[in-house]
Amino acid sequence: MSADQVPVSVFKDARKAAYLNPDGADRPLKSPLPKATLVKARGYRKQRLVDAVAKADCAAILLYDPINIRYALDLSNMQLWATHNPFHYALVFADGHAIEFAYRGAEHLADGFETVNEVRPGNAWFYMYTADRLAERVEAWADELVLILKERNGGNMRLAIDKLDPPGVDALRKRGVTVVEGQALTEIARSVKSREELDLMRWTVRVCEAGMARLYDHSLPGKTEQEIWAELHYENIRSGGEWLETRLLTVGRRTNPWFQECSDHVADLGDMLGFDTDMIGPYGYCADLSRSWTIGHTKMNPHQRDLYLAAREQIEHNLALLQAGLSFDEFNAKSWRIPDKYVGCRYSVALHGVGMADEYPSIPLHPDWQAAYRGTFQENMTVCVESLIGEEGKGECVKLETQVVITKTGAERLDSFPWEEM
Incomplete structure (x- = not known):
C-alpha cells in the first residue's frame, strides 16, 4: 500500500x-516567555558557575566548550563550528568578572549581554589557523591569559579549564599556572x-x-x-x-x-x-x-x-x-x-x-x-x-x-x- x-x-x-x-x-x-525569564536564567546560571569557581579556590575558569560558554554567558556564536575549531573562549572569575574572547569581527555579538564585562579579540591557535606558527601563537595566547590572571588575582594562579588541547596546557603550566580540571565544576553547576x-x-x-x-x-x-x-x-x-x-x-x-x-x-x-x-x-x-x-x-x-x-x-x-x-x-x-x-x-x-x-x-x-x-x-x-x-x-x-x-x-x-x- x-x-x-x-x-x-x-x-x-x-x-x-x-x-x-x-x-x-x-x-x-x-515563545510566549518574557525577556525577564531569560535575563533571570542567565543571572542564575552565571552565579552557579561563579560559586563553583570560588568553592574550588580557583582564580577563574577558562571555558572553551561552546555549551559551557552558552551556559555561563549566553553567547552562542557558531557553536557547532566551535566544537571542532576552538576559536571562542571565555574567562569567568571567582568575583564574577567575565571576559569573552570573541571571533575577530564578531565582538559586537555580546552587545547588551549583562553577563559579559569585557570583550577582547580571541587568539585562536588551532592548526588550520596557524600551521607552522602554532607554537608562536600559543605563546602569545598564554602570555595574555597569564597577564590577565596576575592583574586581576595577584598570587592565585589556580585556573580551572573545561577543555584545552595539550599545547595550551603545557604553555600555561610553564608560566606557573596550576591547571584544575574544570569539567566537574561546569557539570555540577549545570545540573x-x-x-x-x-x-x-x-x-x-x-x-x-x-x-x-x-x-x-x-x-x-x-x-x-x-x-x-x-x-x-x-x-x-x-x-x-x-x-x-x-x-x-x-x-x-x-x-x-x-x-x-x-x-x-x-x-x-x-x-x-x-x-x-x-x-x-x-x-x-x-x-x-x-x-x-x-x-x-x-x-x-x-x-x-x-x-x-x-x-x-x-x-x-x-x-x-x-x-x-x-x-x-x-x-x-x-x-x-x-x-x-x-x-x-x-x-x-x-x-x-x-x-x-x-x-x-x-x-x-x-x-x-x-x-x-x-x-x-x-x-x-x-x-x-x-x-x-x-x-x-x-x-x-x-x-x-x-x-x-x-x-x-x-x-x-x-x-x-x-x-x-x-
Missing part, C-alpha cells in the same frame, strides 16, 4: 494534532535548574513536540528515514531552535541494532519506527525525547506490542522511583530488571541529566552498575528516563524516553506527547 492509499483519517489523530500551531495554520511557534531555566526548557519541549507531531503525520509508507527525520529539523529551525545532536531515526529491521543513523531506507506499511530527538531548541536548551510507532499507524503485531509494553513498563517503573534525596545506588537497587531475552539489546543508560545538552548524571542500567559513580538526585535536576527493548538479532526494537524534573516528592514530566495505544 502506498502513502496515497492510506486513509487520511488514520493521520487525523487529535492527540498529536494538538501539538501543532494552535491557530491551525502551518506556522512557526513563537540544578532554576524556575526560569525550567520555563525555557518547557518551551523547547513544546517546540520539539510540534516537530514530533510532524514526524507522526509523515510516518508514511514509501518515505525514507531521512524524509521523515527532516520534519523535526524543519519545525525546530523555523521555531527558533538550533540543531539536532544526532540522526537517530530508523525504521523496521534497521531499528535493531539501535544507533544506526537515518538513511535513504524506505519505510513499509507496518514497520516499527523509532527515534531519539536529541534536539537543541530555542534558548539553547535540549529536548531529548524518544517515541516509537508503526509506519501508517497500523495496529502493532504481537511481537511489536510485547516490545512496546515492556518499554513502557521500564519507563514507568523507573520514573516512579525518582525523588530528591534518592541515591544513585538506591535507584539502581530498585530499578526495573530487564528480562534476559532483552539484555543483549539494552540501552547504555537507565537515565541521564539534561540541560543545554546531555549532562551529569549518567546512570547505567543494573547489568552495568559496577562502572557507575556515586551520587544523589537533587531537587530541580532534570533527567531523561530511557528504554530500548528488543531481542538481539531478532526483529525490531522499541525506543522510548521521557524528560522530567526531580522534585521533593517525585518526578514531574516535562513532555506530554502521548504513548501509543495498544
Whole structure:
C-alpha cells in the first residue's frame, strides 16, 4: 500500500494534532516567555558557575566548550563550528568578572549581554589557523591569559579549564599556572535548574513536540528515514531552535541494532519506527525525547506490542522511583530488571541529566552498575528516563524516553506527547 492509499483519517489523530500551531495554520511557534525569564536564567546560571569557581579556590575558569560558554554567558556564536575549531573562549572569575574572547569581527555579538564585562579579540591557535606558527601563537595566547590572571588575582594562579588541547596546557603550566580540571565544576553547576531555566526548557519541549507531531503525520509508507527525520529539523529551525545532536531515526529491521543513523531506507506499511530527538531548541536548551510507532499507524503485531509494553513498563517503573534525596545506588537497587531475552539489546543508560545538552548524571542500567559513580538526585535536576527493548538479532526494537524534573516528592514530566495505544 502506498502513502496515497492510506486513509487520511488514520493521520487525523487529535492527540498529536494538538501539538501543532494552535491557530491551525502551518506556522512557526513563537515563545510566549518574557525577556525577564531569560535575563533571570542567565543571572542564575552565571552565579552557579561563579560559586563553583570560588568553592574550588580557583582564580577563574577558562571555558572553551561552546555549551559551557552558552551556559555561563549566553553567547552562542557558531557553536557547532566551535566544537571542532576552538576559536571562542571565555574567562569567568571567582568575583564574577567575565571576559569573552570573541571571533575577530564578531565582538559586537555580546552587545547588551549583562553577563559579559569585557570583550577582547580571541587568539585562536588551532592548526588550520596557524600551521607552522602554532607554537608562536600559543605563546602569545598564554602570555595574555597569564597577564590577565596576575592583574586581576595577584598570587592565585589556580585556573580551572573545561577543555584545552595539550599545547595550551603545557604553555600555561610553564608560566606557573596550576591547571584544575574544570569539567566537574561546569557539570555540577549545570545540573540544578532554576524556575526560569525550567520555563525555557518547557518551551523547547513544546517546540520539539510540534516537530514530533510532524514526524507522526509523515510516518508514511514509501518515505525514507531521512524524509521523515527532516520534519523535526524543519519545525525546530523555523521555531527558533538550533540543531539536532544526532540522526537517530530508523525504521523496521534497521531499528535493531539501535544507533544506526537515518538513511535513504524506505519505510513499509507496518514497520516499527523509532527515534531519539536529541534536539537543541530555542534558548539553547535540549529536548531529548524518544517515541516509537508503526509506519501508517497500523495496529502493532504481537511481537511489536510485547516490545512496546515492556518499554513502557521500564519507563514507568523507573520514573516512579525518582525523588530528591534518592541515591544513585538506591535507584539502581530498585530499578526495573530487564528480562534476559532483552539484555543483549539494552540501552547504555537507565537515565541521564539534561540541560543545554546531555549532562551529569549518567546512570547505567543494573547489568552495568559496577562502572557507575556515586551520587544523589537533587531537587530541580532534570533527567531523561530511557528504554530500548528488543531481542538481539531478532526483529525490531522499541525506543522510548521521557524528560522530567526531580522534585521533593517525585518526578514531574516535562513532555506530554502521548504513548501509543495498544
